[in-house]
Amino acid sequence: MGRLFGTDGVRGVANADLTAELALGLSVAAAHVLAEAGTFEGHRPTAVVGRDPRASGEFLEAAVVAGLASAGVDVLRVGVLPTPAVAYLTGALGADIGVMLSASHNAMPDNGVKFFARGGHKLADELEDRIETVYEQHRTGEPWSRPTGAGVGRVTDYAEGFDRYVAHLIGVLPNRLDGLKVVLDEAHGAAARVSPEAFARAGAEVVTIGAEPDGLNINDGCGSTHLALLRAAVVEHGADLGIAHDGDADRCLAVDAAGEEVDGDQILAVLALAMREAGQLRGDTVVGTVMSNLGFKIAMEREGIRLVQTAVGDRYVLESMKAEGYALGGEQSGHVIVLDHATTGDGTLTGLMLAARVAATGRSLAELAGVMERLPQVLVNVPDVDKSRVHTSQEVSAAVTQAEHELGATGRVLLRPSGTEPLVRVMVEAADIEQARAVAGQLADVVKSALG
Structure with a gap:
């Protein structure tokens, strides 16, 4: 999966890329990192955990809850609710962590884990990087600090969240x-x-x-x-x-x-x-x-x-x-x-x-x-390419320069790697839809040839 965290949490095919072991380990790592960051401020931490209805969310939820509770975090399990509901409840209930299990708009085989900090805010990049580092350290042999007895987290269903x-x-x-x-x-x-x-x-x-x-x-x-x-x-x-x-x-x-x-x-x-x-x-x-x-x-x-x-x-x-x-x-x-x-x-x-x-x-x-008029905009997804080279390939760069010259001041070109999938998105905007389609198709062909 490369870097675990993408633009919206950790996402992949459930039980292949995103396993129960990974979900559990990330949850424990998140608890340790947020504790080190002073988020818990000496009190017993609480987490809100929700999910979308994907079948895989059932076992992944169990893994996340187990990981958090094993790290001494009390868990409020809110069941199937939207991501913004989990974020809202994390803030409204004064919880220290929010966790949402979802792959958003992706197809059913995928799933994901999103973390929220206190207040219901997404984690800063540096905290995600630290969680990934701590997770890798544990995976390669460094032991966790584990509470026992009354120190373990308690798990409660919070039906009132709806x-x-x-x-x-x-x-x-x-x-x-x-x-x-x-x-x-x-x-x-x-x-x-x-x-x-x-x-x-x-x-x-x-x-x-x-x-x-x-x-x-x-x-x-x-x-x-x-x-x-x-x-x-x-x-x-x-x-x-x-x-x-x-x-x-x-x-x-x-x-x-x-x-x-x-x-x-x-x-x-x-x-x-x-x-x-x-x-x-x-x-x-x-x-x-x-x-x-x-x-x-x-x-x-x-x-x-x-x-x-x-x-x-x-x-x-x-x-x-x-x-x-x-x-x-x-x-x-x-x-x-x-x-x-x-x-x-x-x-x-x-x-x-x-x-x-x-x-x-x-x-x-x-x-x-009708307050705005949408200019024709064509978006082409180019799958199965090395998206990491989209901004460094000379062949792609030359094609973009040529496209921008062709469009002039009435359009624009944007190429960007997807943050959640192995593909490059080619966007072309022009005053004429046929021109936008033609230029987007040409650029997509170049991206596929150069990066495939």
């Missing part, structure tokens, strides 16, 4: 959703119960699809990575909008009443204007990434809102937001962070806030999202 999280979501909404009909695609994932409950309590008429997880069907042809079913359901039911989550519900994409996609950039644009109107958009600034559509940047400039761009990954968006005190940020993929109410991307919260804007204004989602 209601506490839903109440939090409802409590931060600026207005109710009465009169709206919403279709929710839960990706057979972690929000299958939470999201419908929250929308219904907020007053919306709810239709659900993809809300029957069986441990094997997560993200299978549904959710934020497969919008066809949601598009059709919104039109069929005459709904005002549709909301799609991924497997762990830290993402939100939307569909308007005509079945047209509303992506993360458009959602950010709608929420940025709403938050500025309410005096909540600190610095009149929104944080995006280098993948943000050029149309989003143009729209924000026109509206007098500044766009700060970071590297791809919600953790980098969050770092910028925290460092500068910004209130709103996110990614085109649907990770949206409203920092006053969440410490990570929260798909259910995002969907609720988007629906609340529709309800409050009486305007359709299509009209609200």
